[in-house]
Amino acid sequence: xxxxxxxxxxxxxxxxxxxxxxxxxxxxxxxxxxxxxxxxxxxxxxxxxxxxxxxxxxxxxxxxxxxxxxxxxxxxxxxxxxxxxxxxxxxxxxxxxxxxxxxxxxxxxxxxxxxxxxxxxxxxxxxxxxxxxxxxxxxxxxxxxxxxxxxxxxxxxxxxxxxxxxxxxxxxxxxxxxxxxxxxxxxxxxxxxxxxxxxxxxxxxxxxxxxxxxxxxxxxxxxxxxxxxxxxxxxxxxxxxxxxxxxxxxxxxxxxxxxxxxxxxxxxxxxxxxxxxxxxxxxxxxxxxxxxxxxxxxxxxxxxxxxxxxxxxxxxxxxxxxxxxxxxxxxxxxxxxxxxxxxx
Numbered sequence: 332x333x334x335x336x337x338x339x340x341x342x343x344x345x346x347x348x349x350x351x352x353x354x355x356x357x358x359x360x361x362x363x364x365x366x367x368x369x370x371x372x373x374x375x376x377x378x379x380x381x382x383x384x385x386x387x388x389x390x391x392x393x394x395x396x397x398x399x400x401x402x403x404x405x406x407x408x409x410x411x412x413x414x415x416x417x418x419x420x421x422x423x424x425x426x427x428x429x430x431x432x433x434x435x436x437x438x439x440x441x442x443x444x445x446x447x448x449x450x451x452x453x454x455x456x457x458x459x460x461x462x463x464x465x466x467x468x469x470x471x472x473x474x475x476x477x478x479x480x481x482x483x484x485x486x487x488x489x490x491x492x493x494x495x496x497x498x499x500x501x502x503x504x505x506x507x508x509x510x511x512x513x514x515x516x517x518x519x520x521x522x523x524x525x526x527x528x529x530x531x532x533x534x535x536x537x538x539x540x541x542x543x544x545x546x547x548x549x550x551x552x553x554x555x556x557x558x559x560x561x562x563x564x565x566x567x568x569x570x571x572x573x574x575x576x577x578x579x580x581x582x583x584x585x586x587x588x589x590x591x592x593x594x595x596x597x598x599x600x601x602x603x604x605x606x607x608x609x610x611x612x613x614x615x616x617x618x619x620x621x622x623x624x625x626x627x628x629x630x631x632x633x634x635x636x637x638x639x640x641x642x643x644x645x646x647x648x649x650x651x652x653x654x655x656x657x658x659x660x661x662x663x664x665x666x667x668x669x670x671x672x673x674x675x
Contacts, residue, residue: 332636332667332668334653334656335639336655337536337655338536340660342538342539343539343579345582346539346580350540352575360569361568366571366575366578367386370386377581378518378548381550382550383547383552383553383556384544385557386567386570386574387544388542388565389541389543391421392565393533394423395423395427397501397529397530397531398416398424398428398468398470400545400553400555401467401552402428402431403431404429405460406428406466407431407465407467408431408432408434408501409434409470410433410434410435411436411475411476412436413475414476415503418476432464440475440477441476441477441478441613442485445489452492453496466497468499468501469489471500472503473504473507473521474510477612478614478619478621479616480616480617481510483516484525486500486502486526490526493526499528500526500528501528504530506537506617507533508537508589509618510617511590513594522548529547529548530548531543531544536657537586538585538657539580542577593657593660594617594656596662597618597620597654599665600654600656603669604620609624609672620655620656622652623647623649624649625649628675629641632672637668637671639652639655640652
């Protein structure tokens with residue numbers, strides 16, 4: 332009953348098989364290989380336009396390099412106060428960006444709201460040289476740290492507010508696939524058509540060993556990104572092994588099938604817990620379930636073998652448990668967890 336994170340799961344069999352195939356023979360390094368060329372083409376087909384693609388091994392690298400590329404060192408990135416880039420990346424965006432400033436903002440259900448962004452950006456007295464940072468980018472997480480998702484119109488409203496003031500729009504898509512299958516929209520509708528300029532496309536949480544991509548929807552914006560990636564120590568010499576993972580992930584919509592399974596199991600988990608009296612704190616829209624459980628119940632569940640993180644405590648003596656499903660989660664695991672909660 333491992334619900335700690337989707338990155339605690341192993342590697343999807345199809346992706347592991349692709350790595351084995353890529354391991355046969357020799358290939359030029361640093362992205363000069365057939366796997367990389369095919370992946371670049373696949374991404375352009377997926378998003379229905381020419382895109383610039385830069386593969387990297389980690390999500391932190393994808394986010395930090397993307398933000399550094401669209402934000403000058405004296406610039407600011409607006410993001411949610413719980414955003415992964417602000418809370419869980421150890422200052423990587425600031426480091427790679429030469430000192431850029433993250434400006435964190437509140438928002439219900441883990442999401443930013445355009446109604447709050449517009450007046451903030453319109454307040455000229457708090458922005459600009461020589462004394463203040465200049466807002467340069469808006470970053471949203473898809474799905475959010477609360478497991479909620481931005482619908483295309485919400486993205487469009489935020490993007491319009493950002494673009495009106497000259498900001499680029501970045502999407503941290505560590506769980507982009509989970510959001511996409513929930514909304515049942517195409518990849519282009521959920522990104523550039525809604526105003527996203529650069530996407531951190533995640534595959535690791537979806538079932539890869541370690542494969543992420545920075546995608547620029549206007550290739551002109553990607554000028555010098557290849558140098559930035561190398562200077563940031565994120566260009567793999569045996570690049571084909573990242574590309575092989577991503578190729579297999581995208582082939583025949585494997586990524587969407589894996590993400591749909593994770594979402595379905597999250598629905599099963601949240602539905603089962605709701606029936607025994609534990610309603611999720613936020614809407615379950617991707618593959619994360621946040622639910623308040625008594626401390627004693629958490630102790631019993633973990634003693635019985637359940638693995639999950641205790642997120643927040645509240646005054647009632649309960650803690651908010653974060654339960655994450657993955658492509659490898661089984662219905663039996665979910666049902667056992669729910670039954671243990673019911674009995675306890």
